Amino acid sequence: MYSRLDHREVSRLLFKYGASVIQRLDSSVTHLITTDLPIHLKRKQDITPKYSIVSPLWVLQCIQSHKLLPTFPFKIPWPSPSANQSIEKMISPSKLRGSSNQCADSSPPGTSLFPRPTSPYKLKSVGTETEKITPPVTTSPIPQLLKQPPQESPLLKQPPKESPIVNPAVPSPLKPLPTKKPNTRMLTSSENPNFIQDYFEKSRLHHLSAWKAQFQEQLREYLTNNLSHKLSSIKTARNESPPHPHNNNQRLICHVDMDAFFVTVSLLAFPEKRGLPAVVSHSGDNSTVASANYEARKYGIKNGCWLKSAIKACPDLQVLPYNFDEYERVSKKLFSVLASYSDTIQVLSCDEAILDLSQYTHHQAQHIATEIKAIIYKETSCHCSIGIGKNILTARLALRLAKPNGMAVVPPDEELIDWIQQFDIKDLPNVGYSLVQRLSSFNILSIADIQSKDQEQLCSILGAKTGRTLYYSVRGEDHKALCSFQLRKSIGVDLTYAIRFSDNPSIFEFIHKISEEVHRRIASVGARSKKLTLMVKKRAEEAGEAVKYLGHGVCDTYTRSITLQNEIYLPEDISSHAIQIYKKLNIKATDLRGIGIHLSRLVYDSQAKGQTTLQNWLRPLGAKNTLIQSTPFEINLQSPPKL
DNA sequence: ATCCTCCCCTAC
């Protein structure tokens, strides 16, 4: 009855609803969840265990009824032949958390603002639907202080309720050839032959990803040329400067990030609206806010929230259109300025980078940062903020304090432990919704709480790497290197919006188009691939039409990969493998909600762009640093970020 | 132990 997949899912559900799941049997175990009893357990002293042995069905029923049910009807009989069923146990499912995932469909990706950016996948077994989206707590439609309200803002998304009957705005995708074709004309994957380009052109998330790759690449090329010219005898490039001998033998990292980037740039064209609360967003009732300025944030409006709820919180909100060309133009200026100050730069996004200023003293570094800030403003008319610290982690935290339009410096080591306690757990890099939930289920709510745990404890809760990283993070320690020279390890295209098909041939045709796009991208960096991965989103069994207009809704996501004998890069090779995998998944055409094709295990051509970097990247450089004050970051390529 | 696959999570 339970496949391996379901086993994992049960694990996730257990965790989701507040159980602690461990892989061993010890005295803390209250329930053993299994479909049959492993023989090796039977032999042990567990003959009369303290825990109940129950079927996964019990878990699902408990969740559905929102309470702890008696285990009796779900007991598993003792003897059993099969020995390989893996087991899960819950320690204390004392209270099931309120049905927490109904909103899976309501949270746009890439947002940290919403109550539950939870994976739709989890919804499957619970059988709950997206519709009810209960904005957690918070009532006050009153402007909130800048510092975040503990959990929720007043603007939780309230996606439109869908009538269970027929939403005239959403044509049924189930009709192969609808006689009365509604207004999705040219909008969906099946109706628009130029869907991919048309869509990407307007997708902020696509631009974000494409720009990051583009600027990383250009910077890499620029630095490669620049350095090999400057350091004629030494052909290697370095990623970091050695610590300044006078600076306590520590690095100095400087994190620069534009303030409210999109909306600030868009506002340049509307000077009369400066100073007013404003956001950038597509227009319409169902759109998402890409960027909110600090005036708008006073109302609790955040990047990624629904436009609808933003306007509700601030009726006078100025809604500005995207201006992707301008964002790109300003980004170029930004990196041009940064590259003139340091040749150890890591691009984090189109509005953000970290510099290694280890060659300077603290004092000099602050002076330089002040200057950078001023020059960026002079060049772009946009403000940025800067954080300075001894590593990437603390520089980022300082950046938070610096926002908006400020600069902040991390205090000396002795004060770090206390200093870091002013942040929320969620402020730590790589700590998002899920980790916060996990930690809070162990009653770990603050940074101080994390500090009080030893590394072992954290690792047992979070896994080895994550636990260790977090242990050091709350002490302000981070040894991650700054990487100027980054080569992508994978290249892929994902489409999960407005995907509606009625038959497989159209889907195959679509896969061909995606494959062409993937090919263009991998060819443009001069690489081939030895592994192809197909991602497919399929409408979940009990899921209705998506809450979001033409969205994917609640889905099950499948990933299948194939390792190849020979590297591929041609569109027909990509598509033939992808289609082959797709067929095996046996998806009903009308249920398809998303497709992605990714290539990994990349091999870069030796004379193409990748080459210089790959070799140089691995070699640290002992050479002294050359002060580069006026090297412009030449951006030769006028090519658009996509396609 | 270490590698591989299939996720999950995070970030912008």
Place this chain on the structure above:
DNA sequence: TAAGGTAGGGGAGGAT
């Protein structure tokens, strides 16, 4: 109108 893309770190569990 709306435009939910992507890369990389990491974990679980099975194969070797």
